[in-house]
Amino acid sequence: MELIKKYPKLFQWLFLLIVFFALCFAIDVPETYKFIRGQAEFVKDPNQSSFVFLGKEVRYYAFDVFWRLPPLLGWLPIWINDSLFFLMNEWMPIEFWNEDTQEYRTRPLVLQISRNLTAFMTFLIELIREILLGGLETIVAFTSWDWIDKNPWAELPGLPWTIVAAGSAILAYKLSGKGLALFAGLVMVYISIFGQWKPSMQTLSFILVAAPLSFIFGLGLGIAAFKSKRVEKALYPILLVMQTMPQYAVLVPALVLFGVGDHAAVIITMVVAVPPMILLTILGLRAIPPEVIEAGRMSGCNNWQLMFKVLIPTARRDILIGVNQVIMVCFSMAVISAFIGAKGLGFNLLLALNQLNIGLALEAGLCISLIAILLDKMSLAWANKQTDYFGNLTFYQRNKNILFFVATVIIGIVLAYVGTFLFKDSYNYLFEVPHNKGISTADFWNKGVDWIFDTFFVYIKAFNTWLIQDVLQPMRALYLRMPAVATLVLVVGAGYLIGGIRSALVVCGLTLFIAFSPWWDRALVTAYMATFGVIVSCIIGFTVGTLCFQNKHSASFMLGVCDIFQTFPSFVYLIPVMMLFGITDTSVLIAVIVYATIPATRYTIEGLRSVPVGLHDAATMSGVNKFQRLTKIEFPLAFPHMMLGLNQTIVFALFMVIIGAFIGTEDLGQYILKALSDKKGAGIGFTLGICVAFIGLIFDNLIRTWVEKRKKHLGIN
Amino acid sequence: MSEPVIKCEAVYKIFGENAKKMLQDSNGNVDAKTFQENGCIVGVNNASFEVSKGEMLVVMGLSGSGKSTLLRCISRLTDATGGKIFIEGQDLLQLNNKELIELRRNKMGMVFQSFALLPHKTVVENIAFPLQIKGIKTEDSINKAMDMVKLVGLDGRENYFPRELSGGQQQRVGIARSLAVEPDIWFLDEPFSALDPLIRKEMQDEFLRLQDKLQKTIMFITHDFDEALKLADRIAIMKDGIIEQLDTPANIVLNPATEYVRKFTEEVPREKVLLIEDVMESSTTDNLGDLKVLKDEIIENVAEKILTQEKSVAVIDNNNKIVGSINPTKIINTVFGGRKNNN
């Protein structure tokens, strides 16, 4: 009794666990239950029960409701799908003027909007693409095919790669200085001589449309939400779900709405990239001290000036993090949207992965990552740029960058022209290095992979077998062994203990949605993989973070490393693990671990750093040694921030698990991938995405509530 | 006398949902407690006063007494809940957005307690900011801002960012920024309270020097009575949103209007506030010494001289005419004895 009074929380938790395990043992696995694999679920089976709701028939294997809840929401994906089709093909037909046929036609409103959007996006992408690579679509858009036939000179030849390379170096120099200029130049030269020019420029043109658009929309909506409580309230739930929604899942509905191609990819990228931008904009604007705003007012700013000259620049730090996120997401999507027909490096990467040509995949992945880092650094430099008012500059000094650029354009054109004579019979390398004519290291890497396989096969295989048989399989079996009711009790109980009745209700709703969907077992598999990944990532991340924190330089260095790794598109992580472990669950899990370790490490370091210096000194003065200081002062204080890191780790892990479906897993991700190639997959893909998002949100809710309480308890804000 | 530059008539500022309605219902008799029970916080309660051209009004009061809120009402950073405010005869609350912006761009300057500099701009950019907002060409505004930088003694640091400056330096930037548009009316909200005593004194002297040169109409908020005495033409003392007393420093000390003001001024060194005139006897005796003191001298400045005398000292006005006398014991009483048993 004394003990219970002393540690009431501990006993509540113990009680919860006891109930949970009691339920697990009390409810037996039904004899007919088997974890159904693959296609079998679509086969009609007389043993199945069924019900009809909203005219949709749902078939399922019925079990004891304590073991598995019936899929009461089974109609939802079909309904979503039908609704989408209805919207696209029948709802609100309107008349519109068709330029080509010179007559009025009727079309459903949504379809028409989608077509217009598509045309607009396509135009933007083509415009940039043709400046970089040449082509005639843009010219045609302004004139006509007949006109271009008569005036063949108007076809854009595209810029020679030398000009683009020099141009980006000059731009980088203007923005930041010699270092970045050198980096920019090297990246471009690398891309060119390794024969990745064309796909790289395709990807770049995609990014140059998607990133600024996402930025503008995110900023705009963020401002709107900042100004109006009502907008914020409406946006907030969507933002929350989008934060944890795997990017894959958004692809599927987009496919229905916008079809296949770069334009659909841009739109979908915006859908994914805008939410974090909005959140960070709101966060930044909120943090502005009211006096700064008043100072702006007193300086006589009108609303417009106040927003763009005072508020946004003052919130620059958070907005910049938003830009960084936008760029990250764009590159990530550049790869993923290859699934819906976006051209460029992503397509090559997926193709190479599919053919198990690790070398090629590596080259494409490296290119993407390099461009991503370059753009990230350049946008950062741009935002931090300062004007110099006092230099008494001559005309030459003032315009030196433009003059240089003009010079390079001329030199580049001359070189390209000379090239036509130099390489009379083959390709003009001074204009563009064709895809298969560059230097390729693919063979080298492939040989390396083969060598690793041959040499270490035994060990890798042994490790693989051990991991799968002794760790993963049992863990997976344990997860699947949980009766639905037991899981529900555990999760809701945890919600209640952490955040009271409110948290319990939220968590209960989220869990029930998944439990009533037809994919509860799959969700369990997803959860098991994510759990495994998260546990290992956290152990690694917290250890590495703590060790690095002991020294100022190593901490900064590690944060820098995290920055760079974060810029890599998520798919790139699959490359090295496939090199080592081939197509197995191990590969996926290791990719998950590597990817999810980034936030774990970062937040550990940041959390430890945020402990006030005064406390360090106070602790040192009271004769505490380094280890005691760490365990007694720094960890407890840094813990809330580290838990936010755990939150991010979970989201990252979930994303990677879902992407891992590409290698072949048995979880929700696999179904999303399948839905992509299914004509009627939109509803399924979307619902699956929501399920994954909800898994993330359950943990998100629990962790955030806990952190808030803890912070209040510790008196930190 | 010419028209007052700032004129407030029964100004109220009440925070809360249905503040306006409650104010109307109360007929101007606002009781902070009843309002608080209804979820409203009283910021300013029935403030009426005038500030004339070239005058410096110092507003004092404890934390939360509504000083900043009053200033915000007059600069219309928040809208007063009730009452009328006139700036140079213009009804402030009737101005539309455009007129208000014009007024702020040309007539008003404000210095903030926490500096409120724009973190992304350098010193000179911060100072040039109001000018650029007005639409002045970059080059001209930077030149003008450079003059301001020199005025507040920050030359050589014009390209620093606020984060690279000390508190005192940042506040100089704030002052320079508020002066850049050459406003007629200058609001200062505890401009020096974040500074250490040495720098504060330095800044006060500099501030007086500036005011001597510029002759602006000023409302100045402070917590520090010494500072108020040093700067003020008149002092307003606030409590719970009400202006308890608004008068010259001497009158406030000698004739506190309420018990609160008396408590508030109790610790104030009298000799720093009072003039000879305030304590002299207007009846003149013949038994006067050779020393003569001016009647509007602050006691502190002449106390030593008077105390060396044995006889009473003659008090003269500017025309060298004897208007009264003062006895050294009176001085001793004022300086040492007067605090506790105030008359």
Ligand SMILES: Nc1ncnc2c1ncn2[C@@H]1O[C@H](COP(=O)(O)OP(=O)(O)OP(=O)(O)O)[C@@H](O)[C@H]1O
């Ligand atoms: N935006 C607001 N909403 C609600 N109440 C407010 C708001 N601003 C100020 N108040 C309240 O109005 C009262 C007066 O505040 P004000 O800031 O004017 O005090 P102050 O005299 O300037 O104090 P300090 O010396 O600490 O700056 C306080 O009780 C405060 O809580």
Ligand SMILES: [Mg+2]
């Ligand atoms: Mg204040």
